[in-house]
Amino acid sequence: xxxxxQVAEDEGIGTLVSQLVEDARGLAGAEVALVKARVGERASAxxxxxxxxxxxGVLALAALIALLVGLILSLATLIxxxxxxxxxxxxxxxxAGVLAIIGKGRLTPGKPQ
Numbered sequence: 001x002x003x004x005x006q007v008a009e010d011e012g013i014g015t016l017v018s019q020l021v022e023d024a025r026g027l028a029g030a031e032v033a034l035v036k037a038r039v040g041e042r043a044s045a046x047x048x049x050x051x052x053x054x055x056x057g058v059l060a061l062a063a064l065i066a067l068l069v070g071l072i073l074s075l076a077t078l079i080x081x082x083x084x085x086x087x088x089x090x091x092x093x094x095x096a097g098v099l100a101i102i103g104k105g106r107l108t109p110g111k112p113q
Contacts, residue, residue, distance in 0.1 A: 068088055071084075072084045075087060075088065
């Protein structure tokens with residue numbers, strides 16, 4: 001009888017071990033699903049923020065263009081349309097050049113920013 005009881009007990013341990021393995025797999029799968037959900041939520045938030053930044057950038061560019069056109073029209077009454085356009089374009093390119101030089105300087109390795 002002792003041999004029969006020992007075999008039945010071993011089958012019980014085997015069943016418990018297989019249940020433990022199945023539960024561990026289920027837990028791991030649930031953790032992976034949770035991480036995927038969190039990453040998806042963060043990606044969605046970043047996507048929404050990126051859309052707002054893009055729209056803000058487009059609107060800022062439109063405002064800058066309107067400002068430059070207004071400056072040309074204002075100067076045109078004083079120095080004529082051709083010279084006003086040239087002055088605004090040269091001034092804008094000078095500002096862009098200075099900003100590009102500053103940006104290039106910040107890319108140089110070894111310099112503190």
